Amino acid sequence: MRHRVKKIKFKYGSDANRMLVRKLARNFLNNSRIETTIKKVKVLKPVIEKLVEKAKIETQANKNYLLKILADKNLVLRMFKEIGQSLKDKLGGYVRIVRLGVRHSDGSEMGRLEWAYPVIKSDKSEKIGSQKNRKSDRSDKSDKSEK
Numbered sequence: 229m230r231h232r233v234k235k236i237k238f239k240y241g242s243d244a245n246r247m248l249v250r251k252l253a254r255n256f257l258n259n260s261r262i263e264t265t266i267k268k269v270k271v272l273k274p275v276i277e278k279l280v281e282k283a284k285i286e287t288q289a290n291k292n293y294l295l296k297i298l299a300d301k302n303l304v305l306r307m308f309k310e311i312g313q314s315l316k317d318k319l320g321g322y323v324r325i326v327r328l329g330v331r332h333s334d335g336s337e338m339g340r341l342e343w344a345y346p347v348i349k350s351d352k353s354e355k356i357g358s359q360k361n362r363k364s365d366r367s368d369k370s371d372k373s374e375k
Contacts, residue, residue, distance in 0.1 A: 236271050249275055254298055257307065261342040269325050269339040276341070280322045283312035314348045 238245045252272045256262040257279075262272070279297060282290040286308045294304045315322055321344055328338040 236267055238267075238271075250297060250299070253279065254300065254303065256341060257298070257303055257311070260347060261340060263328065263338060263340045265331075266325075266327065266337045266339040269341045272341055273323055273325060276323050277320065279307065280311060280315055283307040284316050286312065310349055311347055315345060318345055 238248065240248065248268075249271060252262060252264065252268060253275055256272065256276060262269075275297075279294060282293050291304060291308075294307060295301065298304055298307075323341055324344045326340040326342065328340055330336070331338050
């Protein structure tokens with residue numbers, strides 16, 4: 229009997245489905261929102277909720293779990309620093325589904341998955357600023373070598 233068992237299946241096969249969910253999770257965490265079909269959004273929501281729960285407490289076991297799912301060290305570190313810290317005092321409901329209507333090309337119902345609470349991102353301006361300084365240092369060195 230399937231009482232209260234919620235499992236949405238795709239037609240691609242188990243390995244391809246696992247990789248699809250992994251790819252959707254990475255794209256969502258990089259872009260803070262994702263627009264796709266309602267079926268994919270409903271599958272992705274509990275995965276993101278579990279990942280955020282793991283990102284709230286930085287332990288080696290949680291880090292290994294996130295690396296297993298996401299396979300990106302920079303994204304895992306960002307989850308611990310930004311996402312885990314911003315949602316540390318929240319108890320659940322980190323993401324929400326917004327229904328967007330029907331896609332015109334094939335009639336599939338579309339939806340958007342987005343953060344329910346604001347997630348504070350670290351400043352990338354420090355990295356960009358340091359790169360500009362490196363370029364100006366290089367030009368200064370080349371000017372000195374020309375003299």
